[in-house]
Amino acid sequence: MSNLASPWWLLLLLVVAALCAAYIYVQRQRRKRALTFANLDLLNRVAPQQHSRWRHVPIALLLVSLTLLVVGVAAPQADRRVPRNKATVILVMDVSRSMNATDVPPTRIRAAQDAAKKFADELTDGINLGLISFAGTAATLVSPTPDHNATKQAVDKLRLDDKTATGEGIFAAIQQIKTLNAVLGGDAAAPPARIVLLSDGKETVPDNPDDPRGAFTAARKAKEEKIPISTISFGTMNGTVDLEGDLVPVPVDDESLRKIANLSGGQFFTAASLDELNKVYETLQQQIGYEKRRGDNSRPWLIVGTLLALLSAFAALAINRRLP
Template sequence: MSLSGFSAPWWLLFLLVVVGLVVAYVWAQRRRVRNTLRFTNLELLERVAPARPGRLRHLPTALMLVGLLFLGIALAGPTSDQRVPRNRATVMLVVDVSLSMEATDVEPTRLAAAQEAGKQFADGLTPGINLGLVAFAGTASVLVSPTVDRDATKSAIDRLQLAERTATGEAIFTAMQSIDTLAAVLGGSDAAPPARIVLLSDGKQTVPDDPDDPRGGYTAAREAEAKGIPISTISFGTSFGTVDITDEQGDTQRVAVPVDDPSLEEIANLSGGSFFTASSLEELTEVYDTLEEQIGFETTRGDASRPWLIAGVLFVTAGFVTALSLRQRVP
């Protein structure tokens, strides 16, 4: 039960009536005692009524007064913060499929773990959210346009394929374009539904080299912030990851592919989003669980009078039942 705000606070004046009834009851009880002592012979009173009423005689009245107190609060319309599922929102899941995602520092590989967690993320989002999927390496592609069909997204996640290079900026621009397309299709006079990009990557942008390039990650993050689309970035992997790369001559070389936390954190900061790290499937799942809570629900002010109303009715009813049980009459 909450007392954080009221929609009709003038009803709180009813509590003064309850206070008045308490005062009146106390005064009536004291007046009755004075009258008894004034007009009754004490010796005769002891013989006629040797068993004086106990304190339980006040219980029915006390219960009813407390019930009226709760009912008065209910009439004032208390409100509280309530978490409700979003019915309109767009989320673009952007997944890095560069060759570094083949590293086995996360079992069985970074990509396989990302696929598993991504499907769980899709299943965990509230039904009203439109979820889309973008995969990126040297270029970015929309694999699934925003939709409430989770099976389409999960099927596309299963089909992710590795490729060379990492174009983080292109991935963000592509996700924003998909969000804009959905908003244009929905049309109407209402404002576009809230949107967010969830970007999972393990490495530094390589295309273009400079993240401040017009098509770079930092530039894209600034544009996302201007559009009110926060980017939640997830740095996935460890500092000791490696992959085996085969060159054109057929020679295999082991290359270190440590995660690049600073650039992904900067993208999140520039866009007004949140930055996360994960180095295992379990940690990645926990990150997605957190994002599901942030994205799938919104906090609104709602009516909280029902608990007070129920308590008031129960206390008043208990007062009547107690009165009939103890005194065979209503106070």
């Protein structure tokens, strides 16, 4: 009953039940009247026995169709996935030199750029998308805007630099979201927001992620502001970069990125290839770009009920040579 907008219409099912009972009654009375004939030969000629049960098909179809139509009129409700009208998403991308590793061809940064542009291109219209890059410091490249092309163009201009200040990137994203929320009328009227953090390495600035500007502190701040962080650990444990002729190992750091996600109330993902990264972004698109809304679901009931009513009429003409 809770799935129906107008459940009182179901009282019409009593009428359908009464119609079914009346049909059974009429069938029995018809046979009783026929039995009043004393001459059995005459009885067989006047009211021959109908052994075929197909004659009941038209009324059965009619009763089922009426039941479906009544349920349709009662307006059943269902959850539907619909595009969000508004939301805020900040892409926070690591541009430290470890992103030049070639374990994800052609390099981690090039693959990350391709996936980020694909994500921006396919994200639901109306969602405010921004871009922040971070190495030793954070830089806001695109403030949140529904113009996703701006983010795509900025992604192409990412340049690598020294060090990894993950916390600064998160703090910058939080500030951008709060600034937009203030423009939109305050946190109470603000659309849902999320930070998507892509990185491959451990934070190096500051040394301790629990410092005031550290990544874990920033994650707790995001939790306080009700902004979950979806972290993506991108790369493999075998990654290396060429620094002046020396191959330096740059394995991904799953542990710290998982903790950032947990502290903020977000989700942690891993991606060891461009295909895997695209799948992660597709998952995020579904979570961010769509929402479930309860709405009218009567159309299927009305369509099937109407088709069965028409089928009942054709069956009556074909089997009983009359309408039910």
